[in-house]
Amino acid sequence: MKKRKIEIAVISDVHLGTYGCHADELITYLNSIKPKKLILNGDIIDIWQFKKRYFPSAHLKVLRKIIGMASKGTEVYYITGNHDEMLRKFAPTAMGNFNIVNKMVLNLDGKKAWIFHGDVFDISIQKAKWLAKLGGWGYDLLILMNSFVNWCLIKIGREKYSLSKKIKNSVKGAVKYINNFEKTAAELAIENDYDYVICGHIHQPKKEIIETKQGSTTYLNSGDWIENLTALEYSFKRWRIYHYSHDKLSPFFVDEDLKEMDMNELIASITEQAEENGYNYPENPTNPKDGDDDLLDNQGFFKDSDGM
Template sequence: MSKRNVDVVVISDVHLGTYGCHAKELLKYLKSIKPKRIILNGDIIDIWQFSKRYWPESHMKVIRKLMKFVSEGVQVHYLTGNHDEMLRKFDGMEMGTFQLQNKLILDLDGKKGWFFHGDVFDVTMQHSKWLAKLGAVGYDTLILINSCVNWMLTTLGHEKMSFSKRIKGKFKDAVKFINSFEQTAAELAIEKGYDYVVCGHIHQAEKREIITDGGSVTYLNSGDWVESLTALEYHDKQWTVFKYDHQDFVKDEIEDGILSDADDLKSKLDINILLQSIKYEIAQ
């Protein structure tokens, strides 16, 4: 399998350990690239919802692949997010080419990039963490139900649909929050003199120039591996948004023996485990 050379890859909001995580797709993507540096920009392992009852082999394979990158000398930066915030007290820890940090500043071909997860802009996180955690459980359940519906839709030859995107689209406050998030990140980056500001958190992949009275900055967001299945790539002095397309990886899937969509869905559909998990999370 030929691998693409990439200077920097930014991945966020993988949420390993939850039903909505698309670990097998992420694994196929990681196997398809040859990066010099990987930035894991928060919420990679969902410690909020982590449970020994649900940790599929595909999730473990993602961890092994990342560890393999480290053993091969690839720079791997793990930036903490809100779902893995308990790791923030270990800020600055280094192990070989692996670094655990809360934020990162990089010089990329003479331009400064500012990388951080972005939950600092979320008012819910700051004042009502219990509500945010409850919402995370509800979101994970919604994603699982959506997976069932999409499996039926594809079986019948119809296109997939996203429940959460439809819900977000119908609520002006959700759109308003995303716009406010991007604007705030841009304004702070311009104030600090950065050329790029790179976030995650809102599960909305983006690349655009934001201009304010104070100047301009390139705003980038890596999206997520729950619904969008996106990452950011920097190569030949250019940033691009990578969007996973199943058709691009069919051959590799057969060769590697990765679970099919139907098999993967089946592994998620133990309703007793799901109900126990929801009950457990609400009780915390």
């Protein structure tokens, strides 16, 4: 199976070591992409829950896969979150292509992206960590109960149901917290002239342009691999939200954003990436030589230089 070549992939809130983690699905996703940069935006390993001594082989395979990607040339950045905060004492650390950091700033095609987990905005974590941990255990128990409910629903031919999503969307305090989180992150990004602000933490995948009197920024959240099974991907100078449930193994450019992209800009982006991947153009584009293939195969993947 060919891998999709993308510039950046961002995942967060995997919570390895908990019952709700969808490790097998994450491995499938990681096996389908070949990013230049893989950003792990916090709460990848749930160190808070290690006392349960629950760490199945699929969870270990995720770590092996990430290390394997780093050994094969992918730049991996592990941004610390609150559930893996013990790693913060090691930041910043670089081991080959594997880096541990608390936050990072990237220059993407002339635009600045500010990336951090987002727990810095959570007062309960800053002021009452025991309460936050209690909430984490309660959330894990809810996910475990939800797994049993969904098993029963599947047996009777019904669709899965998310208890945690229902609670979040119906409790006014939860909705207000999420809105305040997004607004605060955006306002700080605008004040510091960042074009993108990228977070995790709240398990709510989102891409939205937020405007204030001081300016605008694009707020992005990578979601999680507990409920939503989402990631952020950057390529063709565009960000998109990847949804495992309906984007599984689909080409990157099948994206609504690209419909709004200027055709010349799109062609330039494809050309740049094709040249980086070793594609050799014919000397006369209007009269290609025998044996020259199209730029993309029928699945939307860039062909290698040998046409495969």
